[in-house]
Amino acid sequence: MNQVILGLQQQLVNMKAQFPTAAASEEQFRKYFDERDAILDGILKAALEQETATTTELQDMRDAIKDFRTMMKNQASTVTQLSMRDIQFNLGKALVAAWNKDHKTLGELKFCPNLRNEKWNNPKDFVWQADKGFVASKAALGEPVGNLATNDQYLINPMYETVILEEAAKQSVMMPLVTHRLMSGASLFLNERDRGGVELKWLTSYGQKIDATKGNVPSRVELKAYTLAGYVSWYDEFEEDAYIDIGKMFMEDMMESYATEFDRQCLVAKADPFTGAMNAEKAKVVPIKSTDESKLTYLDFRAAELAIPAEERKYCSWFMNETVLNYVANIQDANGNPIWRKPGDAMPGRIDGYEVHESTLLPQLTELGADKPIAIFMNPKKIVHGNRKGIEIKRYDDTTENLEYGESFMRFRKRDGFLATRQEANIVVLKTAKTA
Numbered sequence: 001m002n003q004v005i006l007g008l009q010q011q012l013v014n015m016k017a018q019f020p021t022a023a024a025s026e027e028q029f030r031k032y033f034d035e036r037d038a039i040l041d042g043i044l045k046a047a048l049e050q051e052t053a054t055t056t057e058l059q060d061m062r063d064a065i066k067d068f069r070t071m072m073k074n075q076a077s078t079v080t081q082l083s084m085r086d087i088q089f090n091l092g093k094a095l096v097a098a099w100n101k102d103h104k105t106l107g108e109l110k111f112c113p114n115l116r117n118e119k120w121n122n123p124k125d126f127v128w129q130a131d132k133g134f135v136a137s138k139a140a141l142g143e144p145v146g147n148l149a150t151n152d153q154y155l156i157n158p159m160y161e162t163v164i165l166e167e168a169a170k171q172s173v174m175m176p177l178v179t180h181r182l183m184s185g186a187s188l189f190l191n192e193r194d195r196g197g198v199e200l201k202w203l204t205s206y207g208q209k210i211d212a213t214k215g216n217v218p219s220r221v222e223l224k225a226y227t228l229a230g231y232v233s234w235y236d237e238f239e240e241d242a243y244i245d246i247g248k249m250f251m252e253d254m255m256e257s258y259a260t261e262f263d264r265q266c267l268v269a270k271a272d273p274f275t276g277a278m279n280a281e282k283a284k285v286v287p288i289k290s291t292d293e294s295k296l297t298y299l300d301f302r303a304a305e306l307a308i309p310a311e312e313r314k315y316c317s318w319f320m321n322e323t324v325l326n327y328v329a330n331i332q333d334a335n336g337n338p339i340w341r342k343p344g345d346a347m348p349g350r351i352d353g354y355e356v357h358e359s360t361l362l363p364q365l366t367e368l369g370a371d372k373p374i375a376i377f378m379n380p381k382k383i384v385h386g387n388r389k390g391i392e393i394k395r396y397d398d399t400t401e402n403l404e405y406g407e408s409f410m411r412f413r414k415r416d417g418f419l420a421t422r423q424e425a426n427i428v429v430l431k432t433a434k435t436a
Helices: 003-017 026-048 055-076 084-099 103-108 158-171 236-240 243-267 298-305 322-329 400-405
Strands: 126-129 133-136 153-155 179-182 187-192 219-224 226-234 284-287 317-320 354-358 373-378 383-396 408-420 427-431
Touching: 003 026, 003 055, 026 055, 084 103, 084 158, 084 243, 084 383, 084 408, 103 126, 103 133, 158 243, 158 383, 219 383, 219 408, 226 243, 243 383, 243 408, 284 298, 298 373, 298 427, 317 322, 322 354
Parallel strands: 179 383, 284 427, 317 354
Antiparallel strands: 126 133, 153 383, 187 219, 226 408, 317 373, 373 427, 383 408
């Protein structure tokens, strides 16, 4: 039998084994279906490209994919919708199980071991069997993954991972605004070009010669993903708490820290390992007339906005610290009236017609001096976030804090990449002057 076809059939078997029976919301379940539809399309395409496959083998693949899609439709009517308390309970139960190496509970909750540090495992490649433990479905059928006695690393059930990131997005300024790309590997190459990548030609008569055209050749930029680690304090007494409290604590600690770090990488990071918009190498800089905010005017904001082409400008927003926004909101005209709000009005949501987003990570008003950034004007969609699926948890007690204070940690790791694309046409940094 064609080995590629055999592998594709096994992939369908793996997908069936990991088919969810519950979801946090209808939207999450629909998203799962959409992702699986794309995978099924890829499987069918790969099968049809096999020149050595027989007609029977190809027809069997078509039938198997059709059956899987039918199963998804039937499952949609019976899926159980979990509440946030259910998710917190299950997550807390799994965290305690990970701490105690309770593989049975982890398997039942669809967590899986992560045996490699760099090339992470995929949860869909594992099936929990009560008599054998975790079975790697990519290995010979029925063979366990090996001795798990020394392995403390586990990948979170993808459903809970999705919920954690959705909740983190509610605390982040940038997560709802940037472009998200799924990454299956450590590196992803993107095309970066100016607007109008195709050259067009008019033909005005029948049989007219079509002159050779050359499109706007894009440059290729690389989006790399690195591993981000965090540590949540863990005490033995936690295991006596209700699972829901443990799950809630972990989610809150991780969401808050991850949301802050996500915004930092998008806005102010400086080669660690990514560069945020404020430090983008090709970003345009528009200076004001003074070395502090004293001469900041409406015209400075207009000058920054006009530095971006009109066709891109309509997608842009302002990003600044709330202290700077408060100062801007009280800039007065010649008659002493604030330009952007009247006395008693709330903070403006827009400046010169463009939406304003506040972030505590950006420079405060008191930090402004010579040659210091004041605000950023940009199209946030041009910041690309590479999301490598998978959140890993690990018991981490070999620490000085554990020896001195009895404090241990539950480490979590996630893999992300950040890249500000088309910087010269989409990012403007409003700065104070270098000299008076």
